[in-house]
Amino acid sequence: MSPTNLPAQPVIIDEKANPYRDCIQGLANQPITVISLLRSAVNENPTVARDRDFSVPEIKDVVGRLVENRPRIAIIAGAPDHPAHLLDRPQALMAAIRIWEMGGVPFLFHVPVICDGTAQNNIGQSYSLASRNHTAAAVNITFEGHSYHAAYVIAGCDKSPAAVVAGLASADHARAYRGDQAPVWAVFAPSHVLKGGEIPDGTRRLLDKIASDADHAGHDDLGGDIRENMRYILQCTSDEAFAGLLERARLLGLIDGAMERRVLDELATATCDSKGGICAFNGTGNSSRTMLAAFGLTPPELELLTDVPPFAAVAAGVDALFGVFNKPEYAIGNLLKANFANFVRVHNATGSSSNMLLHLPFMMRYAGFNVSIDDYQDVRTKTPVPEIFAHSLTENRDTFVLAQQMAEGKNRGMESIYRILSDLGVAMDLDAPTVLGKTWGQRIAGLDNPVDVTLGDASVIRATPVRQRSGVDVITGSFFENCAVKTSGMSDRLLSHFDDHVFIVRYYENEHVCNGDFASPDLVTRLMETDGVSEELIAAVVRRNGGNRVDMDAPKDMFEQGHLSFAFVIGGQGPEAYGMPEMFSPSQNLRHHRILEASSMLITDGRYSGVTKGACIGHMVPEAFAGGGIGYLCDGDVLRLNLTSLTLDWLDPKAFIEGRELPADPKLQADRAQMFDARFKRMESRQCDIAASNVLDGIGNAARGIVPPAVDRRAVKGWR
Known part of the structure; x- marks a missing residue:
């Protein structure tokens, strides 16, 4: 030929x-x-x-x-x-x-x-x-x-x-x-x-039994968390959630180490298709x-x-x-x-x-x-867009299904997205060029039906918005310059519940200690006994968050109702300190923990996996290693999150208990300098975990992409 x-x-x-x-x-x-x-x-x-x-x-x-x-x-x-x-x-x-x-x-x-x-x-x-x-x-x-x-x-x-x-x-x-x-x-x-893979029948029966045993032992929150995760397609991400859930089950005495290992190995074996x-x-x-x-x-x-x-x-x-x-x-x-x-x-x-x-x-x-x-953020603010992806790992609408739908001619991928957004009145620049030698306007001309209507709810791309608020927001605050929160990863309920909400800080210098807390059978007790947390502070937080009943004998109820809330802060994870690792494991453990998901959020100067769900704030600038305010937070501090004004503020704890909310910077507190100095020395020591050739030394911050100094200096052209 x-x-x-x-x-x-x-x-x-x-x-x-x-x-x-x-x-x-x-x-x-x-x-x-x-x-x-x-x-x-x-x-x-x-x-x-x-x-x-x-x-x-x-x-x-x-x-x-x-x-x-x-x-x-x-x-x-x-x-x-x-x-x-x-x-x-x-x-x-x-x-x-x-x-x-x-x-x-x-x-x-x-x-x-x-x-x-x-x-x-x-x-x-x-x-x-x-x-x-x-x-x-x-x-x-x-x-x-x-x-x-x-x-x-x-x-x-x-x-x-x-x-x-x-x-x-x-x-x-x-x-x-x-x-x-x-x-x-x-x-x-x-x-x-x-x-995506599927949980083998035998493994599914084992997980069902562990969930049932959890229910009968009075841990229905764990039983429900296991059953919820069983709804997901099998991917490395759901495996990570199972790892946290099974550790909780082992620590509660519901399974032994051998059973934990068996289930994890069976899940790993069934996860990835051989084509990759x-x-x-x-x-x-x-x-x-x-x-x-x-x-x-x-x-x-x-x-x-x-x-x-x-x-x-x-x-x-x-x-x-x-x-x-x-x-x-x-x-x-x-x-x-x-x-x-x-x-x-x-x-x-x-x-x-x-x-x-x-x-x-x-x-x-x-x-x-x-x-x-x-x-x-400027583009996002000036041209807000609705969410038009109905992506789901539990309802057969993942990216593999999206690809199948495109192969069947039921959508045209990115061209469908441009068409839908344009039709919805979003100010897309249709004169922008593409590698095809055509503008977007030329590529979508005549695309009158960007999504096959016969797909109905099975369609991943939607011509009718899924919801009006989506994407990633940039947040500012009293103790940092900016950070990011994945709004699309939060349910409408969480977005509403955590808007103008206060949290008690529990601080960690690495994710592993945080994961240990999340898996512990006595998690609620640990949180109630956090340094700097008094009954007066707990009562003030619960009432401020809309709770009308403060019961120190039933703290689990206050968590499940979402009124007693903690901010789990993992500092010292920024690019210069530790290469900016993903805090995916604690985010999965938070997301698949009924008590924590309803009440609490994660904050880090590290980052999160792209699939992260729930109330997770990251990319905090300046990072702790650079003297950022996140490095000066400590147990018992109070933070106020407002998702309408996109602000996160540190509040003076004593004033808060008295009913006054005074945003400030913890760096200015006289007792924090010595604490930070000791913390910084530990960050310096921990940095030696990383081979010197890969330490991101003197690198730009997260807001500017974490680029080498020469790249940063030469970036002088305007993009508009």
């Missing part, structure tokens, strides 16, 4: 510099890598090669193309020790074939991708965010070092997609300054979605998929995959690149600038990960734009 849709004339990149023409060493070294790649493509994809009558070229053909300055395209894939990248190789080899057919020169390199699930709740999380910055540097080094023009990116999950965008965008930024090379073009093919992929929850992995598409970097054929894409889909991605070469308006930096506000709106409408508030300014600053979360 002869190739179709080939350029009438070979594409030559228009630029002054061509290192492969002007420097003999690259011309001598690199052609053999191209030949090896194409030979692998033929050998490992014999059907594709045979159907297209494709044969491996000679080295002289590669040399000729390099000298002519044909498009040099890097295929960027991930490491196969991450489940999201198990199917990268066949796609990469198909892309190589199509790039050569189109007249370009394909290269392939891989980047390491840390699995946040594997790194969860252990020292690996202190390397996770650092990996994002390292990957951005590695992508940029390889791209610039080998003078590539463009990239076909098989994007994975967690930090990797943002890192690759940043690495390519920083090359684009540097080339604009040098002025002798063309800009950088890129197309992204997000990895396929991982199909990005987990089906709407966490950072799938939020990154949404991000890439919203920025116009992903062709619809590659947006939502459930397997290796067919050759036609890969060809669509490669062909899109060839359609925009020598058109600077479609370079990656310009797509980021033009679609920045669009992405903020899409991010909020889809209830996506709070981690994107770190990755968005990170990418934009690498691209040279002076962006912080203030810009995010």
